[in-house]
Amino acid sequence: MAMWLDGFRSSWLAAALDLLWRQWTDLGVPGGLEETASWIIDPEALLISTVQFGRYDPRLLDTVLAWCMTNSKWLGISRLQRQRKTLDPEAAQILSGIAGVLGEHDRSGKWTGLFGQAREGRASTTPIPLFLQPDEKPLPMGTRSDPVFLKYGLLRPPWERRNLSLSVSATKPAALRIRLRALFGVTSRAEILLFFLTHSGAHPSLVARQVHYAQPPVAKAMAEMAASGLLTEHRKGREVEYTIDRPEWLRFLHVEGEPVWTNWALIYQALRDIWACTLEIRARAVTQAVLGSELGRCSRTINPLLHESEVGVALRDLVPGRPEEYVEIFAEDATRLFARLGVRLGHRSTPAPHSTPAASSPST
Numbered sequence: 001m002a003m004w005l006d007g008f009r010s011s012w013l014a015a016a017l018d019l020l021w022r023q024w025t026d027l028g029v030p031g032g033l034e035e036t037a038s039w040i041i042d043p044e045a046l047l048i049s050t051v052q053f054g055r056y057d058p059r060l061l062d063t064v065l066a067w068c069m070t071n072s073k074w075l076g077i078s079r080l081q082r083q084r085k086t087l088d089p090e091a092a093q094i095l096s097g098i099a100g101v102l103g104e105h106d107r108s109g110k111w112t113g114l115f116g117q118a119r120e121g122r123a124s125t126t127p128i129p130l131f132l133q134p135d136e137k138p139l140p141m142g143t144r145s146d147p148v149f150l151k152y153g154l155l156r157p158p159w160e161r162r163n164l165s166l167s168v169s170a171t172k173p174a175a176l177r178i179r180l181r182a183l184f185g186v187t188s189r190a191e192i193l194l195f196f197l198t199h200s201g202a203h204p205s206l207v208a209r210q211v212h213y214a215q216p217p218v219a220k221a222m223a224e225m226a227a228s229g230l231l232t233e234h235r236k237g238r239e240v241e242y243t244i245d246r247p248e249w250l251r252f253l254h255v256e257g258e259p260v261w262t263n264w265a266l267i268y269q270a271l272r273d274i275w276a277c278t279l280e281i282r283a284r285a286v287t288q289a290v291l292g293s294e295l296g297r298c299s300r301t302i303n304p305l306l307h308e309s310e311v312g313v314a315l316r317d318l319v320p321g322r323p324e325e326y327v328e329i330f331a332e333d334a335t336r337l338f339a340r341l342g343v344r345l346g347h348r349s350t351p352a353p354h355s356t357p358a359a360s361s362p363s364t
Contacts, residue, residue, distance in 0.1 A: 001291050005282045011345050013134055016053045016271055018343040026174040028166050029067050038173045042264035044079040049268035051095045055132045069105050070166045074178050076186045077114055079212045086269045097152035104148055130156040176259050188213040188221050198261035201243040210263055266309035270302045292326035313340045
């Protein structure tokens, strides 16, 4: 079963990195990959998962870091803070460290609230290797470590930003969230409008959960937007539901076709949870029946995330008394999930991530 797990994890990592590369390509990162069709990308969820999976692909993480330096105005720090809570402690520390590095180049103070404890005090603790091999061992990096990253507790080879063309095209269907932020600012109102452009109606608590803002300010913003005539308010007993004239707004925004919503924060959380689950199982010698049982337990925790994300795919349940059969069922369902997201499990369209990163951002 160890060989099966290693093969599955290798395929899973390749598909996750493929998905990340494709979505970053939609947002202006030069990658030479096909776009992700009509999915609306969530840049905060994308960055959160790049911190975790990008550790296995130095080229991706370095290029995304350069993108963030150029396009930080499109990122919402409060959404990053809320989604940061879904990371494991080490990845959360790395996100804070990367925010600290970004703060070294952006003196506006935008990143201060995110890097928090990753200030220079981190240098007194044992630094964390930034880049890993698929077997979780640190990627060999030579004798020199980047001093700025080290100041925030991260070990990596010296990094030097290169001037890449990283502008965002807000006219792409996948970048509709960026276009709304350009119109309304990086605020909850842009997220609220985006949600209503893809749904027939909703109440504030549902919208708040889906757009990753706290409910009280979302409810207040929706009430004020209704007063402006942007939203239409409907009372159903004690609950208030809101709608908009979707066709009119889609025409106003010159959106062709129907934009497709999914809660990417929950999708990427599910992908990270499955990755962590298989790592934990890999550390033990298990039979096929035990492996199937553990994967079934993992599926039960993942399915609520997939359901709330609105991705339209779920993992099948374990059939009682037949755990040894679930291994292949799980692999089939994982293949369906990635296919729904536009990538193939076991197929990698990007350069292999296992080489030692160069002393500067690799060119594309």
